[in-house]
Amino acid sequence: MFTKAICLIAVLLLAGCQGSKQEGQAIAADETTIKVETVRCEMCVTNVSNALEKLDGVEGVDVSLRDHKATVKYVTSKVTRDALVNAIAQAGYNADSTPRNEEAYRELPKCCQ
Numbered sequence: 001m002f003t004k005a006i007c008l009i010a011v012l013l014l015a016g017c018q019g020s021k022q023e024g025q026a027i028a029a030d031e032t033t034i035k036v037e038t039v040r041c042e043m044c045v046t047n048v049s050n051a052l053e054k055l056d057g058v059e060g061v062d063v064s065l066r067d068h069k070a071t072v073k074y075v076t077s078k079v080t081r082d083a084l085v086n087a088i089a090q091a092g093y094n095a096d097s098t099p100r101n102e103e104a105y106r107e108l109p110k111c112c113q
C-alpha cells in the first residue's frame with residue numbers, strides 16, 4: 001500500500017515536469033520591429049514579406065509602407081533576429097543598420113530603385 005502511494009506520487013511528479021516543459025516551448029515566440037527605410041512601394045512590401053516568410057520559424061510578417069518598418073513574429077528557438085535582418089538585406093533592402101546587398105538591389109524592379 002505504501003509503495004503504491006510512492007509510485008503514484010512519482011508518476012504525478014514526472015507528468016507534471018513534462019507538462020511544464022511543453023508549455024515553455026509553446027511560448028518561445030517573439031515579436032520584433034525592423035527599420036526598412038528603402039521600402040518605397042507595394043512591390044517592395046511584397047519582396048520584403050516574401051524574404052521573411054520563407055525563413056523557417058517566421059510566423060507572421062507585417063511590412064508598413066508608411067512607417068518604413070517590418071513587424072515580424074518569430075520562434076526564437078528556430079530563427080534569430082539577426083537572420084531576419086540579413087534576409088531583408090539579401091533581398092536588396094537596408095534593414096536597421098545593415099546595408100542592402102547591392103547585387104540584389106540592382107535586380108529589383110525599376111520602381112523599387
Ligand SMILES: [Cu+2]
Pocket residue numbers: 039040041042043044045111112113
Ligand atoms: Cu518597390
